[in-house]
Amino acid sequence: MRFIALLILVIPGFLAAWGIKLMRDMLFQILQPPFPFLWLQFITGLLLLIGGVWFIAGFVLYRDRKNKKAGVK
Template sequence: MGRILALVIILIPGAFAALGIKLLRDTVFGIIIAPFPFLWLQGIAGLVFLGGGLYVVAGFILYRDRKRNKVTTRFKQR
């Protein structure tokens, strides 16, 4: 049960990061998606989704690796 919960915790922010990549790609090619009235607003939303998703996934991986003592001394808790 714990592994399934960890998978869900990783998949949700991963989906947000994928949505951010899609929004940024559509912004570069000039395609406006329905909820955004301006292209620059879509680009900012894409950056926020991508950054937030990567932040959560990277934090989860860092937490897991710290718990298993597989990080370098630079990332260890003090």
């Protein structure tokens, strides 16, 4: 069961890391192949980063609430 939970967290983690890479490449003027514009690459990277962090934070908060360890109700 813990292995499945780890897989659930690794996939959004990789997406968030890829989002950081896309934003970094935009700052250094490196255009990646699937994107025609630098600004589109940056927006996609930002969305991937926000989505990945949001998913991981929600997963951890849900797990802590279930185990009655979270301070937020």
